[in-house]
Amino acid sequence: MSAQAELGKQIFRDVSLSGSGNQSCASCHDPNNGHAAPNSLAVQLGGPSLNLQGTRSSPSIRYLASNTAFHFDTEGTPTGGFFWDGRAASLQDQAGRPFLNPVEMANASVADVIAKLSHASYAAQFQQVFGADIFSRPDDAFARLTLALQQFQLEDADFHPFSSKYDAFLRGAAKLSDQELRGLALFNNPNKGNCAACHPSAKGVDGSHPLFTDFTYDTLGVPRNPEIGANADPAHFDLGLCARQGGDLVARTDLCGAFKVPSLRNVAMRHALFHNGRFKSLKDALTFYVQRDTNPEKWYPLNTDGSVNKFDDLPAAYRANVNTSEVPYNRHPGDAPALSDAEIDDVIAFLSTLNDGYMP
Amino acid sequence: MNPRHLLAMPLKAVLAAGLTCLAGAVFAQSADPDEMARRVDELASELATVKKQLSELEQQKANAMPASSAAEEPTTVFTSYGEINYNRPTHEPENAQADLRRFVFGFQHRFDAQTKLVTEIEFEHAVTSAEDPGEAEIEQAMIEHSLNPTWAVRAGLFLMPVGLLNENHEPTAYYGVERNFVETAIIPTTWREGGVQVVGTFENGVTFQTGVTTGFDLAKWDATSPEGALSPLGSIHQELALARAYDLSIFGALNWRGIPGLLVGGSLFTGGATQGQAVVSASVTLWDLHARWTPGRWDFAALYSSGSISNTAALNMPLVGNPTLIPESFDGGYVQAAYKLWMHGSQVLSPFVRLEQFNTGRRYADLGPGLTPAARPTEQVATVGMNYQITPGVVVKADVQHFREDQDADRVDLGLGWSF
Numbered sequence: 001m002s003a004q005a006e007l008g009k010q011i012f013r014d015v016s017l018s019g020s021g022n023q024s025c026a027s028c029h030d031p032n033n034g035h036a037a038p039n040s041l042a043v044q045l046g047g048p049s050l051n052l053q054g055t056r057s058s059p060s061i062r063y064l065a066s067n068t069a070f071h072f073d074t075e076g077t078p079t080g081g082f083f084w085d086g087r088a089a090s091l092q093d094q095a096g097r098p099f100l101n102p103v104e105m106a107n108a109s110v111a112d113v114i115a116k117l118s119h120a121s122y123a124a125q126f127q128q129v130f131g132a133d134i135f136s137r138p139d140d141a142f143a144r145l146t147l148a149l150q151q152f153q154l155e156d157a158d159f160h161p162f163s164s165k166y167d168a169f170l171r172g173a174a175k176l177s178d179q180e181l182r183g184l185a186l187f188n189n190p191n192k193g194n195c196a197a198c199h200p201s202a203k204g205v206d207g208s209h210p211l212f213t214d215f216t217y218d219t220l221g222v223p224r225n226p227e228i229g230a231n232a233d234p235a236h237f238d239l240g241l242c243a244r245q246g247g248d249l250v251a252r253t254d255l256c257g258a259f260k261v262p263s264l265r266n267v268a269m270r271h272a273l274f275h276n277g278r279f280k281s282l283k284d285a286l287t288f289y290v291q292r293d294t295n296p297e298k299w300y301p302l303n304t305d306g307s308v309n310k311f312d313d314l315p316a317a318y319r320a321n322v323n324t325s326e327v328p329y330n331r332h333p334g335d336a337p338a339l340s341d342a343e344i345d346d347v348i349a350f351l352s353t354l355n356d357g358y359m360p
Numbered sequence: 361m362n363p364r365h366l367l368a369m370p371l372k373a374v375l376a377a378g379l380t381c382l383a384g385a386v387f388a389q390s391a392d393p394d395e396m397a398r399r400v401d402e403l404a405s406e407l408a409t410v411k412k413q414l415s416e417l418e419q420q421k422a423n424a425m426p427a428s429s430a431a432e433e434p435t436t437v438f439t440s441y442g443e444i445n446y447n448r449p450t451h452e453p454e455n456a457q458a459d460l461r462r463f464v465f466g467f468q469h470r471f472d473a474q475t476k477l478v479t480e481i482e483f484e485h486a487v488t489s490a491e492d493p494g495e496a497e498i499e500q501a502m503i504e505h506s507l508n509p510t511w512a513v514r515a516g517l518f519l520m521p522v523g524l525l526n527e528n529h530e531p532t533a534y535y536g537v538e539r540n541f542v543e544t545a546i547i548p549t550t551w552r553e554g555g556v557q558v559v560g561t562f563e564n565g566v567t568f569q570t571g572v573t574t575g576f577d578l579a580k581w582d583a584t585s586p587e588g589a590l591s592p593l594g595s596i597h598q599e600l601a602l603a604r605a606y607d608l609s610i611f612g613a614l615n616w617r618g619i620p621g622l623l624v625g626g627s628l629f630t631g632g633a634t635q636g637q638a639v640v641s642a643s644v645t646l647w648d649l650h651a652r653w654t655p656g657r658w659d660f661a662a663l664y665s666s667g668s669i670s671n672t673a674a675l676n677m678p679l680v681g682n683p684t685l686i687p688e689s690f691d692g693g694y695v696q697a698a699y700k701l702w703m704h705g706s707q708v709l710s711p712f713v714r715l716e717q718f719n720t721g722r723r724y725a726d727l728g729p730g731l732t733p734a735a736r737p738t739e740q741v742a743t744v745g746m747n748y749q750i751t752p753g754v755v756v757k758a759d760v761q762h763f764r765e766d767q768d769a770d771r772v773d774l775g776l777g778w779s780f
Contacts, residue, residue, distance in 0.1 A: 074490070074491070169677075169678065170639070170678055171639055172639030172640065172674070176677075178728070181677070181680060181728070181731060182730065182731070184678070184680055184681060185680040185681030185730070185731055186681060187681060188583070188584075188679065188680060188681030188682045189681035189682070190584075190682075190683060192681070196584065196681075196682070197584075200584075201678070202582075202583060202584070202678065202679060202682075203579070203678070205577075205579050205580050206579075207579060207637045
């Protein structure tokens with residue numbers, strides 16, 4: 001790796017760069033867990049005393065090298081960007097924000113981060129790469145810090161190993177079991193799972209292996225998660241794309257409730273799924289996908305009149321934004337779910353082949 | 361004539377018999393070997409006389425105008441063809457569409473008596489830009505060099521000598537508003553490749569072509585798109601646009617025009633199509649047999665083509681569950697009859713009927729229970745219509761098409777075409 005990336009590697013694991021002194025990038029993006037959260041908490045705790053809770057789960061930061069800044073594609077589909085709402089334009093932009101987030105690494109300021117960096121064991125190395133006076137210019141130093149993190153993510157193969165069983169299968173070096181193949185077929189089938197519509201599974205024209213995300217956004221109507229403290233306030237809603245920091249999409253109320261489509265690589269390693277960590281297992285998540293509309297009472301609370309408060313994590317005005325047109329959501333109470341229980345197990349078997357580190 | 365009634369006929373049998381009938385019909389009245397031999401001798405004698413007279417005339421012409429002859433032949437010739445079509449689905453008229461299907465211009469430039477450049481530049485759908493549906497493309501860009509009166513070499517981007525339509529695809533050259541389905545779904549007209557070929561044109565009416573070219577790229581196969589079901593090879597052709605060229609292909613075509621009005625021929629193409637991009641190697645093979653016979657006012661044609669792709673099981677395994685897997689084989693054929701019903705000066709009115717049968721997914725490799733796709737249904741299309749030649753090079757067309765499988769596709773077509 002380059003000298004910048006080597007610095008980034010050290011910064012990535014340096015807990016001293018946090019307000020608590022006990023949290024690093026790796027704390028929420030654990031290399032041993034697909035660079036995603038290491039536990040089943042809906043939201044990782046942060047802040048000066050590591051007792052503050054934000055509102056979103058920690059996504060994996062693997063396989064992001066080819067992601068782009070947020071934009072609307074030629075058909076008007078929101079695409080790209082980093083974080084669940086695409087508010088960061090690059091890996092570098094993304095890397096800098098947790099340092100200053102009061103419920104994450106909780107540094108008081110850029111100068112605060114750089115002051116800590118200047119006392120790090122690799123401070124001299126940082127000066128050697130970026131100049132002896134770099135710490136006297138905190139804004140420049142912070143930009144170099146985030147640049148180093150970006151380079152680390154781009155250059156370290158651990159962030160894009162393509163070492164899953166499915167990758168081996170695509171290379172002709174492994175065979176999927178019958179159940180895994182059935183799961184793949186259900187995953188691809190536009191009339192069954194239809195998962196590949198947002199999580200493409202085929203190699204690219206250039207031979208590149210699939211990332212299992214199209215980097216777009218979708219409004220799924222994931223149930224409200226009572227684990228998140230902010231949700232105790234019935235007036236609080238996490239609106240995602242339309243309410244993101246900067247307010248650039250505030251007028252796009254049709255995007256309220258939309259969150260980024262994550263890669264499904266290593267998804268079987270995760271212990272909290274969706275932006276609010278509402279589901280803890282793939283079985284629950286997939287069952288929600290296919291029974292959300294056939295059995296809404298299983299997922300949402302009842303209103304006082306006995307009706308189902310469907311899409312309860314969105315204000316009533318935005319519930320029409322939820323995707324109800326595509327398979328498997330295009331169902332109604334009484335319809336058969338798009339996948340049976342056994343078929344869900346097949347899909348989970350396939351998803352498990354997406355874990356990096358396959359050893360034949 | 362109602363095209364539905366045509367499809368009630370045993371189309372497969374008609375199709376199978378078509379090619380042999382066309383060739384056989386030419387000799388039908390000469391079934392006696394002695395009689396046939398006598399007529400061949402007569403024809404040979406007449407041909408020798410004509411050739412001698414032609415040679416004398418050419419010699420006289422050369423002697424009379426030795427200096428000016430070459431100068432009068434233009435070194436650069438401008439060409440063009442195009443068509444504007446209107447399609448009105450019978451059952452879904454709200455989907456009626458008018459389109460400047462293609463506007464093509466080209467030029468041929470002769471460098472010397474032996475060497476010329478042939479080009480074609482095509483625009484489709486009237487407007488070409490990032491936001492519009494049109495395409496701009498080079499259909500031909502090749503150098504042809506004559507080695508002697510019999511043999512020539514072509515190099516560059518050229519049309520593949522396959523079927524009846526691919527090399528002669530101008531709207532004035534075929535019946536019906538739209539090109540036939542077999543020569544678009546099975547043979548991906550207008551199909552061109554980059555490469556080198558030799559062309560032999562013999563006095564006995566035989567034309568032989570063979571060469572080495574670029575080929576298809578199976579990495580382009582999109583299992584989520586219906587495109588591969590509409591035309592398997594059309595979805596993976598490369599058109600010499602940054603074409604992957606790890607694998608090369610070879611082809612051969614033999615056509616015989618030994619009897620005036622009759623063309624009988626066939627072609628074979630085969631080549632690797634994974635281009636070093638896949639874990640297994642796969643090849644595409646396509647062949648066809650075709651015949652056209654124009655006795656008097658009649659114009660009969662028949663064609664059958666079949667394609668195959670090898671190692672599709674391995675290629676399809678990662679794509680299971682998707683709607684469009686790679687077929688192991690696909691094929692189709694048609695028979696067609698036209699008649700010059702009315703002629704006045706250069707105006708010609710020619711009603712025609714065409715019966716087609718094709719399947720873009722005739723067979724799929726076994727992927728195991730529950731994963732192997734079912735073969736696609738065989739589509740049959742009956743087309744009844746007429747070409748009205750206003751003057752040589754300008755044609756107005758109208759037809760009605762009935763689809764046996766996809767009856768929503770039934771439609772009425774109108775077209776205007778030109779070529780010079």
